[in-house]
Amino acid sequence: MAVRPVLKMGEPLLRQVAVPVQRFDAQLAALVADMSDTMRALNGAGLAAPQIGVSLRVVIFEVTSNPRYPDVSPVPYTVLVNPELTPLGDEQEDGWEGCLSVPGLRGLVPRLRRLRYRGYDVEGVPFERTVEGFHARVVQHEVDHLDGILYPQRMLDLRNFGFEDALRGQVRPMPD
């Protein structure tokens, strides 16, 4: 297990479409352990395998209750392999996002408010959840990484994009 360097926007691997996991083996478990160490060391809300240089369809996320983010409900630690998202309704909402691959910046991004996701845990056990709000936002952000998309590409108005320290006081704080 190790904290791995996080690739930054501009790296070609972050623009690739990642490939599905075929084997739920020790190598996958080791990848997920490194992802978890890296996410927690950097205080991220989520991480996708391509961000540490592995082009596989694996994401993790976790939001613990944090006084810095009073508007954000906790999200349990989740490993999601080969995810599939199904929109529930077409309602969208705007929210501020950050990304460990776009350090220091925040942007206002529209996302679906409710969705169902399904996939597999690290042992290959299938599961699904129906979620909304910040949980739904985190999943959409992380799964976008698997399709080579970073959140600035989802923004509709680049005036709502800037450095976290400069935006302080203007935006609702959100974890990366």
Ligand code: NI
């Ligand atoms: Ni990200």
